[in-house]
Amino acid sequence: MTLPATMRRVLPQLVALLVILALNTAIAPGFLDVAFANGRLYGSLIDILNRGAPVALLAIGMTLVIATRGIDLSVGAVMAIAGAVAAALITTGQPLAVTLVATLGAGALCGLWNGALVAFLGIQPIIATLILMVAGRGIAQLITEGIILTFNDPGLVFVGSGTVLGVPFPIILWVVIGLCVSLLFRVTALGLLVEAIGVNRRASTLAGIGTSALLLAVYAASGLCAAVAGVVAAADIMGADANNAGLWLELDAILAVVVGGNSLMGGRFSIAGSLIGAMIIQSVNTGILLAGFPPEFNLVIKAAIIVVILVVQSPASHTLSAYFRHRPGAAQDRSAGAVRAAGKTGSAGKEAVR
Amino acid sequence: MTSSRLFPLATTLLIFVVAYALCIVQYPNMLSTRVLGNLLTDNAFLGIAAVGMTFVILSGGIDLSIGSVIAFTGVFLAVAMGEWGVPPLLAIALLLVLATLFGAVMGAMIHYLAMPPFIVTLAGMFFARGMAFLISIDSVPIKAGLYDTLHGLYFKMPGGGRLTFIGMAMLAVFAVGILVAHFTSFGRNVYAIGGNRQSAELMGVPIARTTIAIYALSSFLAGLAGIAFSLYTSAGYSLAAVGVELDAIAAVVIGGTLLTGGSGFVAGTLLGILIMGLIQTYIVFDGTLSSWWTKIVIGLLLFSFIALQRGLVWLSARRSGAAAMPA
Numbered sequence: 001m002t003l004p005a006t007m008r009r010v011l012p013q014l015v016a017l018l019v020i021l022a023l024n025t026a027i028a029p030g031f032l033d034v035a036f037a038n039g040r041l042y043g044s045l046i047d048i049l050n051r052g053a054p055v056a057l058l059a060i061g062m063t064l065v066i067a068t069r070g071i072d073l074s075v076g077a078v079m080a081i082a083g084a085v086a087a088a089l090i091t092t093g094q095p096l097a098v099t100l101v102a103t104l105g106a107g108a109l110c111g112l113w114n115g116a117l118v119a120f121l122g123i124q125p126i127i128a129t130l131i132l133m134v135a136g137r138g139i140a141q142l143i144t145e146g147i148i149l150t151f152n153d154p155g156l157v158f159v160g161s162g163t164v165l166g167v168p169f170p171i172i173l174w175v176v177i178g179l180c181v182s183l184l185f186r187v188t189a190l191g192l193l194v195e196a197i198g199v200n201r202r203a204s205t206l207a208g209i210g211t212s213a214l215l216l217a218v219y220a221a222s223g224l225c226a227a228v229a230g231v232v233a234a235a236d237i238m239g240a241d242a243n244n245a246g247l248w249l250e251l252d253a254i255l256a257v258v259v260g261g262n263s264l265m266g267g268r269f270s271i272a273g274s275l276i277g278a279m280i281i282q283s284v285n286t287g288i289l290l291a292g293f294p295p296e297f298n299l300v301i302k303a304a305i306i307v308v309i310l311v312v313q314s315p316a317s318h319t320l321s322a323y324f325r326h327r328p329g330a331a332q333d334r335s336a337g338a339v340r341a342a343g344k345t346g347s348a349g350k351e352a353v354r
Numbered sequence: 355m356t357s358s359r360l361f362p363l364a365t366t367l368l369i370f371v372v373a374y375a376l377c378i379v380q381y382p383n384m385l386s387t388r389v390l391g392n393l394l395t396d397n398a399f400l401g402i403a404a405v406g407m408t409f410v411i412l413s414g415g416i417d418l419s420i421g422s423v424i425a426f427t428g429v430f431l432a433v434a435m436g437e438w439g440v441p442p443l444l445a446i447a448l449l450l451v452l453a454t455l456f457g458a459v460m461g462a463m464i465h466y467l468a469m470p471p472f473i474v475t476l477a478g479m480f481f482a483r484g485m486a487f488l489i490s491i492d493s494v495p496i497k498a499g500l501y502d503t504l505h506g507l508y509f510k511m512p513g514g515g516r517l518t519f520i521g522m523a524m525l526a527v528f529a530v531g532i533l534v535a536h537f538t539s540f541g542r543n544v545y546a547i548g549g550n551r552q553s554a555e556l557m558g559v560p561i562a563r564t565t566i567a568i569y570a571l572s573s574f575l576a577g578l579a580g581i582a583f584s585l586y587t588s589a590g591y592s593l594a595a596v597g598v599e600l601d602a603i604a605a606v607v608i609g610g611t612l613l614t615g616g617s618g619f620v621a622g623t624l625l626g627i628l629i630m631g632l633i634q635t636y637i638v639f640d641g642t643l644s645s646w647w648t649k650i651v652i653g654l655l656l657f658s659f660i661a662l663q664r665g666l667v668w669l670s671a672r673r674s675g676a677a678a679m680p681a
Binding site: 103117121122123124126127128130131132133134135136137138139142146152165241242251255258264294296298299300302303304306307310311313314315316319 | 386416427463466467468469470472474477478480481483484485487488491584592600603604607613614616644646648649650652653654656657660663664
C-alpha cells in the first residue's frame with residue numbers, strides 16, 4: 001500500500017529524469033551503452049551515477065535537515081574538513097579503519113555543532129550553518145597546512161575509484177546509505193517526528209517530541225553524510241584540496257533536494273526524490289557537455305530549473321490551480337495549501353515572539 | 355529598549371578600538387594613515403555591497419547573489435568597453451540599469467511567489483555568474499581613460515596615506531545609506547517589515563513595492579561594488595568575488611544588525627568591514643600567520659556576535675515576559 005504512494009510521490013521526478021535521459025540519447029546516440037571491461041562497468045549512465053555520488057550523499061542528509069524546516073550550508077566545508085582529516089591521518093601512517101572512523105567522527109562533530117546552535121541557541125539554521133561554512137575551509141586548511149595533501153593508500157583510494165562486482169564503489173555507497181536511511185526513517189516513526197518538527201517545532205515540543213535531541217541527530221546525520229561525500233571526493237583525486245573540495249556542492253545538494261520535490265518549508269520529505277533530484281542535476285551536467293555547449297551553461301540552466309520549481313511550488317500558483325480545478329481533489333489541494341499557509345503564519349508568529 | 359538596541363553597535367565599536375589598540379601596541383607602524391587608507395581602499399567594494407546587504411538583512415531577508423553580480427559587472431564592463439567599444443560612462447550606466455532590474459525581478463519573485471529570499475537569490479547567484487561565464491571565461495583587462503583618471507583621483511592624507519577614489523566612494527555610499535535608513539519613509543518601511551511583516555502590512559506599509567525596492571537597491575549597490583572592484587583590479591574576471599556575499603553577511607552581523615531583521619544600523623556595518631579588514635592587515639603585518647586564519651577568526655567573531663544577539667533577545671523577552679506577568 002505504501003509502495004504505490006511512494007512511487008506516485010516521485011513520479012514527476014522520474015518522468016523528468018527519463019525525459020532528460022531521452023534528450024541525452026537523442027544528442028549522443030551511444031549514451032545508453034553500458035560496456036563491461038577490465039572488471040568494471042563503463043558508460044555514460046554509469047558515469048552519471050558515479051559522478052553524482054557526492055551530491056547524492058549530501059542530499060540524503062540535506063533532505064532530513066530541510067524536512068525540519070532547516071538548511072545546512074556547511075556541508076561543502078565539512079566535506080573539505082573530512083577530506084583533510086582522512087588525508088592527514090592516512091599519510092601519518094594510521095590504519096584505514098582508524099582513519100575512516102576518525103573522519104566520520106569529525107563530520108558528526110561538525111553536524112553536532114550546527115545542531116547545537118539550532119536546537120539549543122535557537123539560531124536560524126541558515127545563519128548557524130553559515131558560521132561553519134565560513135570557518136570550515138579555514139579549519140580544513142589548518143589540517144592540511146595549506147597544501148594539497150596527496151595519498152596513495154589503496155584502501156582509501158578504493159572508496160573513490162574501487163569497484164564491487166563491476167559497480168564503482170561510490171554508487172554502492174550512496175544507494176546503500178540512501179536505502180538504509182530511508183528504511184530507518186520510514187519503518188520507524190522517526191520520519192513522522194522529523195516532519196512534525198518541520199510543520200511546527202513548538203507544537204511538536206508541546207506534544208512531547210524530543211525536538212532538541214532530534215534536531216541534533218538530524219544535523220549530525222547531515223555532517224556524517226558530508227564526511228562520507230568528502231572521503232569519496234578526496235579518494236577520487238587521491239588528495240585533499242581544502243580550497244576546492246566540495247566547493248558550491250552545498251548549493252547543488254539543496255537544489256537536488258528541491259528538485260526532488262521536497263518543500264523548503266519542511267514538513268515532508270522523500271529521500272528517494274532527493275536522490276533522483278541529484279541524478280537529474282548530474283544528467284543535465286552530462287547532457288550539456290554531450291551537446292557541446294560550454295560547461296558554463298550549467299549555472300544558467302540550474303538557475304532556470306530553480307525558477308521553474310519556485311513557480312510550481314509557490315503558494316500563489318497553488319491558489320491559482322485550485323481556482324482552475326473543480327474536481328473533488330481540488331478541495332483537498334486547497335486545504336493542504338491552507339495547512340501550509342497556517343504553518344507559515346505560525347512560524348512568523350514564532351519569530352515575532354523571539 | 356534604546357540601550358539594548360545600541361548595545362551590539364557599542365560592542366562592535368569597543369571591539370574595533372580595543373583590537374586596533376592591541377595591534378598598535380604590537381606593531382606601532384599600524385598607527386599610520388597609510389594603513390588606514392589601505393583599509394578603506396582594500397575593502398571598498400565589500401563595503402559598498404555590504405550597505406545593500408544591511409538593508410536586505412534589516413528587512414529580514416538575505417541576498418546571496420551579490421558576489422556573482424560583482425563578477426558579472428567586472429566582465430560586462432571589461433568586454434563592453436574593450437570588445438564592443440561602448441563608451442565607459444554608457445557601459446557603466448547600462449550595467450547599473452541591468453543590475454537594478456535584476457534585483458527588482460528577484461524582489462518581485464520573493465514577494466509574489468512568496469518564496470524564501472534564500473532560494474530566490476540562490477537562483478540569482480547561479481544566473482548572474484552563469485551570464486558572466488557566457489560573456490567571457492577569461493580575465494579581461496580594462497583599458498579606459500576614465501579608469502586612469504579615477505585611479506589618479508586621491509587625497510594625500512598627512513603621513514603619506516592615500517584616500518583613494520573607491521575609498522571615498524565607499525564612505526559616500528555609507529553616508530547615503532545611513533540617511534536613507536533613518537530619514538526616509540523607505541528606510542522606516544524596511545525596519546517595519548523586518549520587525550514584523552504582518553504588523554507592517556496592517557499599518558499600510560507597501561510590502562510589495564518595498565520588497566522589490568530593497569532587492570533592487572541591493573543589486574544596484576552590488577553593481578556599484580563591481581565597478582569599484584574593477585577599478586581596484588583593473589580587470590574583469592567571471593571567477594572573481596566568489597563568496598563575497600558571505601563576507602558581506604559576516605560584516606553586517608559583526609556590525610550588530612539582528613539577523614531576524616528590524617534592528618541594526620548601517621554605520622555598524624562600516625565597523626564590521628573595518629574589523630574584518632583589520633584582521634587581514636594584522637595577518638599581513640605578522641607575516642607568519644596564514645591567510646586561512648582570517649576565515650577562522652571571522653567565523654569565531656560571527657559566532658560570538660550571533661550568540662550575543664541571542665542572549666540580548668532572550669534577556670529582553672524575559673524582561674517583557676516578567677513585565678507582562680503581573681498584568
